Amino acid sequence: MSTSVIEGAALSAADRCDRCGAQAYVRVTLSSGFDLLFCAHHSKEHADKLKQVALEIHDESERIS
Template structure:
């Protein structure tokens, strides 16, 4: 017998970190069936311990890329 996990849905701006309330970018499904959400900071801070108790870790921190920096030119001045 095999068990398949349903794919995790994408995290949205409505998903909040269980630790601080910031936008969640990490979803951890626990062996007990529970779920925890973390911002990127707290996901990194607790990653070692979470790996020990998680069935799955859905990490969307890759969405946090720096915005391009606007560069002014001489013509714009």
């Protein structure tokens, strides 16, 4: 299965990382239909595993200045 990076609904400051609570910049949609939210740090830390299980990855980490 391949993982695609897609355009989806924009993440806002209210969206928080499921791992640490920081602002989320990455939304990962799983085959179950559930979404996981990650800050840029944790999305990079878990990128290899996330690519294996994700249906879609919405990445807005380029917004970080």
